[in-house]
Amino acid sequence: MHFLRRNLAFFRLAVLTNLEYRVNFFTDAILQPFCTSLIELTLWFAVFASATSTTIGGFTREYYLAYALWTAFVARIATSWMYEFKMIEEIDSGSINGLLVRPMSFFEYYLSQLLGYKFITTVISLLIPLAMITFFQLPTIYSRIPLALLLITYYLVLVHTIGFIVSSMAFHLNRIYSLTGTKNLALWLVSGELVPVDLLPEPYKTWVLDLPFCNGVYIPVAYITGRVGTSMVWHGFMTTTVGLAVFSIIAVFMWRWGLRKYVGTGA
Amino acid sequence: MSLTGLQKYSRLYSSFFKASFIADMEYRVNFLTRIFGDVFWYLAQIVMFEVLYLHTDKIGTWNVHQTRVFLGLLFVVDAIYMVIFSDNLDRLTERVRKGEMDLLLTKPVDSQFMLSCQRVNTALLGNFTIASSWLIYSLFKLPHLEPLKLLWLIVLIPTGVISLYSIRFMFGATAIIFTRSENLQFMWYQVYKLGMRPDHIYFPWLKFLLLTLFPVAIVASVPARAVLDPTNYWLFAWSIAWTAVILWLSHRFWNFCLKYYSSASS
Numbered sequence: 001m002h003f004l005r006r007n008l009a010f011f012r013l014a015v016l017t018n019l020e021y022r023v024n025f026f027t028d029a030i031l032q033p034f035c036t037s038l039i040e041l042t043l044w045f046a047v048f049a050s051a052t053s054t055t056i057g058g059f060t061r062e063y064y065l066a067y068a069l070w071t072a073f074v075a076r077i078a079t080s081w082m083y084e085f086k087m088i089e090e091i092d093s094g095s096i097n098g099l100l101v102r103p104m105s106f107f108e109y110y111l112s113q114l115l116g117y118k119f120i121t122t123v124i125s126l127l128i129p130l131a132m133i134t135f136f137q138l139p140t141i142y143s144r145i146p147l148a149l150l151l152i153t154y155y156l157v158l159v160h161t162i163g164f165i166v167s168s169m170a171f172h173l174n175r176i177y178s179l180t181g182t183k184n185l186a187l188w189l190v191s192g193e194l195v196p197v198d199l200l201p202e203p204y205k206t207w208v209l210d211l212p213f214c215n216g217v218y219i220p221v222a223y224i225t226g227r228v229g230t231s232m233v234w235h236g237f238m239t240t241t242v243g244l245a246v247f248s249i250i251a252v253f254m255w256r257w258g259l260r261k262y263v264g265t266g267a
Numbered sequence: 268m269s270l271t272g273l274q275k276y277s278r279l280y281s282s283f284f285k286a287s288f289i290a291d292m293e294y295r296v297n298f299l300t301r302i303f304g305d306v307f308w309y310l311a312q313i314v315m316f317e318v319l320y321l322h323t324d325k326i327g328t329w330n331v332h333q334t335r336v337f338l339g340l341l342f343v344v345d346a347i348y349m350v351i352f353s354d355n356l357d358r359l360t361e362r363v364r365k366g367e368m369d370l371l372l373t374k375p376v377d378s379q380f381m382l383s384c385q386r387v388n389t390a391l392l393g394n395f396t397i398a399s400s401w402l403i404y405s406l407f408k409l410p411h412l413e414p415l416k417l418l419w420l421i422v423l424i425p426t427g428v429i430s431l432y433s434i435r436f437m438f439g440a441t442a443i444i445f446t447r448s449e450n451l452q453f454m455w456y457q458v459y460k461l462g463m464r465p466d467h468i469y470f471p472w473l474k475f476l477l478l479t480l481f482p483v484a485i486v487a488s489v490p491a492r493a494v495l496d497p498t499n500y501w502l503f504a505w506s507i508a509w510t511a512v513i514l515w516l517s518h519r520f521w522n523f524c525l526k527y528y529s530s531a532s533s
Contacts, residue, residue, distance in 0.1 A: 052323070199322060
């Protein structure tokens, strides 16, 4: 009970903190993905304008427009930069001391905040693709949205665990920020944000689908837009669970190793 | 600028380079991961177009070979910009907010030069090598390359870099007026994203905007057109002249912004 109460407090803290600077929040949650989706939509218009067939990979232009629209917003929800940077900064600067002495774990403190931040981002930002999809009558199965969001939430736990591993490296290496960027770019490459994974040639398609990293963007968006069925979502839950198990072991090891080395001389 | 002035700035830049290299080598893992980070960015751009071309012969007016050349030029211009300017301009907002500008403004050097060139990202010289290799590879793979056309790149690649720098600098300079202008910096990236795609995929009005108001099409699309399309002297002349104008404008804008500067340090 106490565990839930304190994590709910962290969750609320993130919601309030992020809503404090509303223009920043608006840019982050709405303006940026909106601009990205417009650029992607232009690309798909151009692709279909020069294509000799009315379908690509078995889907019409409308499917790709819906995919591009959802992807820009969902990808924004499924990535974690800010809290990973904060975790690294806490370790790097020594201000982690203040958190280590509290009756909670560093992992849960930031996980609950990440989920709080993503919750408010989801609630507000997804209104845009929903409105646009409805207005332009693009393919979307609305009843599938809750399960897709559940998969994204589960995937966020995995993303946070990976972020936790990266930030634990800050115990050993002083400048680790660029690793966050590299890691996020690598995840971006296989997430399905650039192109739908089903367009990849074999065996790359199978490899990417068997990795857990397309569970944040490709599988939820493909599921919502009707490119894949429910079985693919369950596959997504399974690969995320396997990924979570593997990365959790690494995370525990890295954290313990880091703490053994850490000398709390910071602020 | 006089010859003595040019020598002074060259010596200064050489010192910046040495200092930056020493600082970069201090954190070697960071040095390496920065290179790898950009390799993933290159890969992402390549993979996206390669996958699309598996399903269509042309996007806009270019085929896969032509788009590879476009990407090569984008990577080269971007790598040069990243080495020389990116670290400086990315920190501009923070420097204004923390009051780090005071000391800089009192130095007997042009403040725009100092702010733009003080930190050289030497790690990304590795990226420049990778980007150039991809460009050379894509040019070799091009079925009907006219080697003489490559001479245009001597002018148009620096034009692309200067144009990229000038727009980015103007976005960054707004930090002096607004102090917290992170949102405008986010918007800069969205504008730049438009330049990361061949300009012929855009609607005519957008293409026009990308050659005039936000000239990010000059970054890679114009140099790529010089190599791939029939020579369009008007377009190249416009790109060069307009880049000179926006560089001058960036300086004027900087001086205008400085009028609003109030020291933030204690």
